[in-house]
Amino acid sequence: MDHMDDMELLDDDDLDLVAALQHAPRAPLSLLAEALGMSASTVGRRLARLESDRLLRVIGQLDWSVSGEGHPWHVWVTAEPGQAPEVARRLAELPGTTLVAVTAGQADVYCSVLPEHRSAARDLLTRGIPGTPGVRAARSELVLSATTKSDAWRLPRLTKDRIDTLTAHAAQDTPTSAPPAPGTLTADELRTLRLLATDGRTTAAQVSRRLDLGGSTAYRLTQSLLRRGLVRPRVEIEPSLLGYALEAVVALTVSPGAITKVASALAEHPSARYVSTTAGHSCVVHQGVFRDEHGLADFLTHDLAELPGVMSFDVSIVLEALRRHWLDRESGRLAATRAVGP
Known part of the structure; x- marks a missing residue:
């Protein structure tokens, strides 16, 4: 899909709505309308159109403690000549692949994997990915920690007053404690978590109706999961739609x-969607979005050059994303609705 065609799909009001949802993914239509100077019905229609056109979804980003056992892995794949798109498609079909993209540069295909169990990670990294037809070689690195994740990236469009209005509401859903140890969730918590993962805007009233729970119980479960950081509402939309080619x-x-200082500095960069430290040759991996080649050039030749301790870097340019956060893509649009997570 051509990037100019992408941009024509969203007008300025659409972009403002996306930015507002990034600041407050669970905000009611009335609050979004107040912040954007629109009517609630207009906001509702625009959001419904973006969702029905498969351009945008508000999902719940699961904490690693509930989306898999252990931490994710970065994997860079070298494909046989001319096989990169087909290899990427096959990798996207493997259980445990959370992100798959055709790339140019360091690798032909880049992916992130987080299988449900550690034993599955071993099989995926030693057999599943290397044994996929068309794969010539694969290099993997374990993610030790994430300095920032993509739910924290914001489209810079709104005024401070509008942002303050939205973030004041979003504060009630902001995590206040570390996630618990894996395997400590109740059956009702897991059911609620699945609803929030699929639709991050699911209200406590909807949880109550869908799971046949009391209203106060549904509210307590929903807020508990959000406040513990087990699920973080986020906007899922292709960066090219927002002007980041x-x-x-x-x-x-x-x-x-x-390592720690470099990762922290990169997490503050406007391009940063996901910055992680790894157990591998790379040490730090920065996944970023840029308006154009000039923006990427400035980042590589100025911003990275000014960071003490950076010795070298390799760059993979994303040509096409086939999957992000377990959600498949079809020609730049979200695929049919499916559950988020393993």
């Missing part, structure tokens, strides 16, 4: 003493 995965080799 270039997406890059930058794998940096960093001196050991500078």
Whole structure:
């Protein structure tokens, strides 16, 4: 899909709505309308159109403690000549692949994997991915920690007053404690979690009706999951639709003493959608979005050059994303609705 065609799908009011949802994914239509200076009916129609056209979904980003056992892995794949698109399609069909993209540069295909169990990770990394037809080689690195995740990235469009209005509402859903140890959730918590993962705007009243729970119980469960950070509502939309024509995965080799500082600095960069430290050659991986080649050039030649401890880096340019956060893509649009997560 051509990037110019992408941009024509959303007008300025659509982009403002996306930005508002990024700041407050669970805000009611009335609050979104107040912040954007529109009527609630207009906001509702626009949101419904974006969803029905499969351009946008508000999902719930699951914490690693409930979406899999252990942490994710970055995987860079070298494909046989001319086989990258088909290899990416096959990898997207494997259980445990959360992100799959055809890339140019360091690798032909880049993916992130988080299987439900550690034993599945071993099989996926040693057999599933290397044994996929068309794969010539694969290199994997374990994610140790994420300095920032894509739910924190914001489209810079709204004024401070509008942002304050939205974030004041979103504060009630902001995590206040660390997630519990894996395997400690009740059956009702897991059922509620699945609803929120599929639709991050699911209200406590809807949880009550769909799961046949009392209203106060549904509210307590919903707020508990949100406040513990087990699920984080986020807007899922292709960056190209928002005017970011270039997406890059930058794998940096960093001196050991500078890893934490470099990761923290990169997490503050406007391009950052996902910054992680890894157990591997790369040390730090920066997944970022850029308006154009000039923006990427400035990042590589100025911003990275000014960070002490960065010794080298490799760049993979995303040509096409086939899957993000377990959600498949079809020509840049979201595929048919399906459950989010493993």
